[in-house]
Amino acid sequence: MAHESGTTTVHLAVYDTLADWETGHATAWLARAGHTIRTVGPVAGEPVTTIAGIRIVPDLALDDLRPEDSALLILPGAEKYDEGDELAPFAAKARAFLDAGVPVAAICGATAGLAREGLLDDRRHTSAAPFYLAATGYEGAERYVDADAVRDGDLITAGPTEPVAFAREVFARLGAYEGKRDAWFRLFHDSDPAAFAELNG
Template identity: 75%
Template structure:
């Protein structure tokens, strides 16, 4: 299962639009996306969709995954409900399995200390400063940042976030990765021919 399985964390108020490009293109390219929730009880996304998680967080083993993807959610900023997901991200990174975090999830992993010594980005620097983390000197003003096994992105950058995930997993590479990004970021029709060849 580890060769093609990617885990997508889902929880109440999950920002469902932030991972749509990722899940669609992973599935079309031979990957299996499994959802992992706090439990296996259904969750409701920010868009009002109900998702039945495939497994509970305490069942998730990094050895069974190629990557853990954490999207934003109101819950990242309103308490500690999602702290176990940040702790699981630590377990993934400790096991050398990549983690990708966007939007509010960057604050969650900042609180966990995972951004203290890695290059990263988020919405704006002061958003992460409010977490009390110690990684401000590593903040990059960029759409998305990859530092080893950790990918971060700001809330308005789901396409750049997807690009970094695809690069890390080898879904698209080189000219095709660039074409995918130009097609979905810029609506560059000339990129379609490259991508479909």
């Protein structure tokens, strides 16, 4: 299911110290479901370097990203979320997306970015741990949920150890893998061999 604009383009934020393992399930399987994945960085064409040392050249600059051109914005965690305000513009863009009714999925450190932006004050959410978000000074502590991943309307959040649960919630919001999401989750989260046949049946 694409956003009402009809686009199936999913935008993946990329920045220095991006945590490589957190969004791979979501992006790879969305691409297999027919979505186009485009990377969005601080500056178009200027490489960023992940925690693993992998260089990524963004397709698009953050300033040029418009919610109406996107089905979803994915914000991976990064060490830079805990080092200052350099990535604050990505959280501000998330606000623009949510205001426009376009979903946002944030994992690990990106949830702290959203907390600082005030986007978790009124939405159910999760993260690495309650104290991690509490350190941001945000006002949404009573809405913290101790779960692998949480979807509240257009916002999806997860902690750093739950890339599979994170992807499942992303698929659910976009209507991907209808009827097969449970099998997909059991295969990749639980290593259930029976789920392989269900997923590929």
